Amino acid sequence: MKGNEAIAHAAIRCGCDGYFGYPITPQSEILETLAAQKPWETTGMVVLQAESEVASINMLYGGGGAGKRVMTSSSSPGVALMQEGIAYMAGAEIPGLIVNVQRGGPGLGTIQPSQGDYFQATRGGGNGDYQIIVLAPASVQEMADFVDLSFELAFKYRIPAMILSDGVIGQVMEKVKLPPFKPRRSEEEILRDCPWATTGRRNGRPINVITSLELQPEAMEKHNLHLQEKYKTICANEVRVEEMQTEDADFLIVAFGSAARIAQKAILDLRQEGIRVGLLRPITLWPFPYDRIRELAGQVKGILTFEINAGQMVQDVRLAVEGRTPVTQYGKMGGIVPTPDEVIATLKSDFHI
Amino acid sequence: MENIISPENIVYQKPKLLNDEHMHYCPGCSHGVVHKLIAEVIEEMGVTDKAIGISPVGCAVFAYKYIDIDWQEAAHGRAPAIASAIKRLWPEHLVFTYQGDGDLACIGTAETIHALNRGENIAIIFINNAIYGMTGGQMAPTTLMGMKTSTCPYGRQADLHGYPLKITEIAATLEGTCYVTRQSVHSVAAIRKAKRAIRQAFENSINRRGSSLVEIVSTCSSGWKLSPVEANEWMQEHMFDYYHVGDLKSI
Numbered sequence: 001m002k003g004n005e006a007i008a009h010a011a012i013r014c015g016c017d018g019y020f021g022y023p024i025t026p027q028s029e030i031l032e033t034l035a036a037q038k039p040w041e042t043t044g045m046v047v048l049q050a051e052s053e054v055a056s057i058n059m060l061y062g063g064g065g066a067g068k069r070v071m072t073s074s075s076s077p078g079v080a081l082m083q084e085g086i087a088y089m090a091g092a093e094i095p096g097l098i099v100n101v102q103r104g105g106p107g108l109g110t111i112q113p114s115q116g117d118y119f120q121a122t123r124g125g126g127n128g129d130y131q132i133i134v135l136a137p138a139s140v141q142e143m144a145d146f147v148d149l150s151f152e153l154a155f156k157y158r159i160p161a162m163i164l165s166d167g168v169i170g171q172v173m174e175k176v177k178l179p180p181f182k183p184r185r186s187e188e189e190i191l192r193d194c195p196w197a198t199t200g201r202r203n204g205r206p207i208n209v210i211t212s213l214e215l216q217p218e219a220m221e222k223h224n225l226h227l228q229e230k231y232k233t234i235c236a237n238e239v240r241v242e243e244m245q246t247e248d249a250d251f252l253i254v255a256f257g258s259a260a261r262i263a264q265k266a267i268l269d270l271r272q273e274g275i276r277v278g279l280l281r282p283i284t285l286w287p288f289p290y291d292r293i294r295e296l297a298g299q300v301k302g303i304l305t306f307e308i309n310a311g312q313m314v315q316d317v318r319l320a321v322e323g324r325t326p327v328t329q330y331g332k333m334g335g336i337v338p339t340p341d342e343v344i345a346t347l348k349s350d351f352h353i
Numbered sequence: 354m355e356n357i358i359s360p361e362n363i364v365y366q367k368p369k370l371l372n373d374e375h376m377h378y379c380p381g382c383s384h385g386v387v388h389k390l391i392a393e394v395i396e397e398m399g400v401t402d403k404a405i406g407i408s409p410v411g412c413a414v415f416a417y418k419y420i421d422i423d424w425q426e427a428a429h430g431r432a433p434a435i436a437s438a439i440k441r442l443w444p445e446h447l448v449f450t451y452q453g454d455g456d457l458a459c460i461g462t463a464e465t466i467h468a469l470n471r472g473e474n475i476a477i478i479f480i481n482n483a484i485y486g487m488t489g490g491q492m493a494p495t496t497l498m499g500m501k502t503s504t505c506p507y508g509r510q511a512d513l514h515g516y517p518l519k520i521t522e523i524a525a526t527l528e529g530t531c532y533v534t535r536q537s538v539h540s541v542a543a544i545r546k547a548k549r550a551i552r553q554a555f556e557n558s559i560n561r562r563g564s565s566l567v568e569i570v571s572t573c574s575s576g577w578k579l580s581p582v583e584a585n586e587w588m589q590e591h592m593f594d595y596y597h598v599g600d601l602k603s604i
Contacts, residue, residue, distance in 0.1 A: 017442055018438065018441065018442050020438060046438075046441045046442060048437070048438075048441065050434065050467075051434075051463055051464070051467035052463060054431065054434075054463075054464075055431070055434040055437075055463070055464050055467065056434075058427065058428060058431035058434035058435050058438075058464070059434050059435065059437060059438035060438070061425070061427075061428075061431075061435055061438075062407070062425060062434065062435030062436065062437070062438035062439045062442075063438040063439065063441075063442050065425045065435075065439075066405065066425075066438075066439045066442055066443055068442045068443075070438065070442070084428060085428060085431070088428050092426075198405050198423035198424065198425055198439070199423065199443070200401075200402045200403045200404065200405060200422075200423055200443070200446055201401055201402060201404070201421070201422055201423050202402040203402075207417070207421050207422060207423055207424065208423045208424075209417045209423070209424045209425070209426065210424070210425040210426065211417065211424075211425070211426035212426070213414065213426055
């Protein structure tokens, strides 16, 4: 099935309580699949087509703030509209899942694939000092698997989580093993697991307030410091990478999502020629695998960062490498998906092979 | 004195849900009265454990400090979207928003219209004082023609600013609304009526009868640059002329 469809089926199967979204190409199959599946008749999952992406993300704020596993999906311009709400969720520490099936930009851009929202996702596209967890699937299987993983991380740390996919992974059809059915959490489980949520003030407990507002500078600073501590914990515990043939690599390609799939083919072809190239694929774009890239920088003669944009992740790669080895970048914009041959030619030319 | 305030002599007490936090509202402001009514209604209905309020951006941004129920603080204008999700996910709960005219009728128009049009089982309490109070008296979508504010210092003019928006009338035309009313809290009689309206709206939410909108035509003595008494009189004289008080829809 398509990556977008896998997301929808995985959501129903992993105990998602609600989906709120607005149609936009190339990810409308998520809402369409959910609408066709009618999970409100089976698991009780709410599915609502909202009036805008602005409303969708605020529905996530409301639902997540009330302790429910809620998600939305959109594509680049729609996710740009959501940034205010994502910042509010980060500030108020509300868990939730945002899926971005990226298309080319800036502005209305194109409906073709892109990875141009790397900065938007990993730098906090809204206002203030905050981060969200960003997972980058490279297959339809990972589209399915990352739904439950995102919810688990989001609730563990009370933080929004994003699946940063793209038009390739959203539209491509691959075999997928859907996750086993997991029931939605019961009311008792929500009350137990989310004592902070606005579930209705029972038995005279103190009131729960979901807010990102605090006018006393000292209190606001304290809250910010708490957020930064949380982000440090996540950086220490939740970095995920996949490596391919890095053990003996003389050169390294760093690529995520669909670009990593293209890089895999390029590496197989390069190895046929006797050029020892390895792949490091960040699965979490935030937290970013700085440490592992730094280690590999001491081993290889050069690193090519390959991403379908003008060069965004390359900044993180350079921060990790700190000049230990040359770092170059290759990418395409405008909705053009580069071929393995282009990657091979770039690597050879950049490092004079 | 101690004898006078002994328990058997008490004929009126503020609702327990209205806590002792010092309110930040200006003297003569309608917010305090409406807060008290909301607290009374929730208490009388016995639904403290089911009530979730959504506070706005504007003067009532800190509503959650005064009424001891669970609250979510919304981004400017987005309260109806937040309430929509909560009510769908917790269908047995009483879910209401509390919004001003800038929040509800300007930046949040889309969320307001669409939540009401979907017939979300929520109650919206809409404070219309025809001005932006919190930011210091700027023009609101509901500012009356000719009325002076800091951003229309020569008075609201149609060619420059357009016309005051009767969003409650629009709400009454939507299929999703079951109860749309305009009230005020300028007199004891009006306060009693407003309380009945809030109770009706809250019962509609609990019983999932559709969307309810309760507009309260309100004073803003600071924004209007009038004394509390003058503001009450000005409201009756000018606001009621354009914003007619009464039920617009009740089914």
